[in-house]
Amino acid sequence: MGKVRRYQGANQADRWRKRTGPKRYRARRLAGVPLRVVFVTVAAVTALITQFVIQRGGSLPEINLQSLTKPAPAPIAGVASVIDGDTIAIQGQRVRFNGIDAPESRQYCDDAKGFEYPCGRRSAEALDGFLAASKPVQCTFVTWDRYDRYVGDCRRGDGSSVAAWMVEHGQALDWPKYSNGAYAEQQAKAKASKIGLWVGTFQAPWDWRAQHTDDAQPTTAPLLALGNGNSGCNIKGNISADGERIYHVPGQKYYGVTKITEAKGERWFCSEAQALAAGWRRSKR
Template sequence: MKDVVATALMLLVAAPALAADLTGTASVIDGDTLEIRGTRIRLHGIDAPESQQFCQDSAGKNWRCGQMAALALSERIGRRTVTCEQKDKDRYGRVVAACFVGGENLNAWMAANGWAMAYQQYSKDYVGAEATARAARAGIWAGTFQPPWEWRAAKREGKPQVANQSRLAPVTAPTKAPGECQIKGNINSKGERIYHVPGGRSYGQTQIDTSDGERWFCSEDEAQAAGWRRAGQ
């Protein structure tokens, strides 16, 4: 019994005081990374443009979206105390957390204001926030851009930056059903990509707005290959 108690005490002593370690004055490293008292913190569930990344505005002109994302986060925090709730650690040893200032979720704020994308590979928590920014054409959604994870991959491979190959809004998609392509690819209020087939319960009332990233498909295989799922009804 004494051994069990001793082991438990050792574990308690060894456990880090995460609440204390993750509360304090924060320095902004980039649009999704903070530092508090020497601890690097990666904002959970979002991915902001990299510091050296450019986006294109509605006129096709380059602008430093990565730099602006970091500035937006810094201005939002100001001199206020930041509190981060750890969720994990990434492969670089950084704490992965949801961070708050004045009760506001900074992760959600960055996504909702178009300064970061929902990082759906790791979490669906901010898909709705991203949809809000996309609908409002806020931040990076005002023009075209390359998702940060694709930008990083291209840089590692030595490829030139591409002006957004995989943004959700294909500007050339038709507003009316093109010939035999009758399947409706709709984006709901949560940012989920769902397709509706003729005869489906919601098919008739579903409107397609290609300027908001919605589109038509010619087959279910095509829709699924593009990452859309069939409507439940």
């Protein structure tokens, strides 16, 4: 029977060649190949995306789709440089902590008395102090984000979870969109104790970024050039009597009467971007 079927199939192919010509016959045979490839590719990508959705508690993270084909890198370890409250750099590789979100470097919050303070800078400073106490930091890869950053679970030299510590001390928030509530318990403890961000009022970092589109890109670490006011660096960074860091630009009400005393930590800036990145806020008048 097998020979009969092959013979019949051969006869059918011969009849098709005679009726359509060799070119159309070859086109017909090959027409199905690209379609099968497409089906297989779509199925594979769909499976990967579904896996991400399940792992993230039903929410698809803002991943870089090209990263689906990139191999997962090995864990990375070393002395960390702090970029902001949820991002570090190790051996030149920028690492974003998985499942938490900290205030942006330029973000301000209100303290218990309603006064603004640079919560983004405070968060970064808290992280720097925590990491300095036990080196090195080791991070295990989770995924790549849409900025092509390595997203990982990181631990200090003594094994302490960096993300958990930041949330528990009120310096970052559990990000349920990606954490599936992994740090909800630490956040509840910080909120009940009114520490860190919870001492006053604040805007969730993801909401703050949505309203500050210019700050949506990942934080960089600009080099802050000091100036003396005579080389284009004419923005005055003044420290108020209350210790608040405020900068004044030419044309503002108190620019002329503001004196800079570098011995007190006051300084000149070459641009407002530099002043903001250093944790200073613009004078309201």
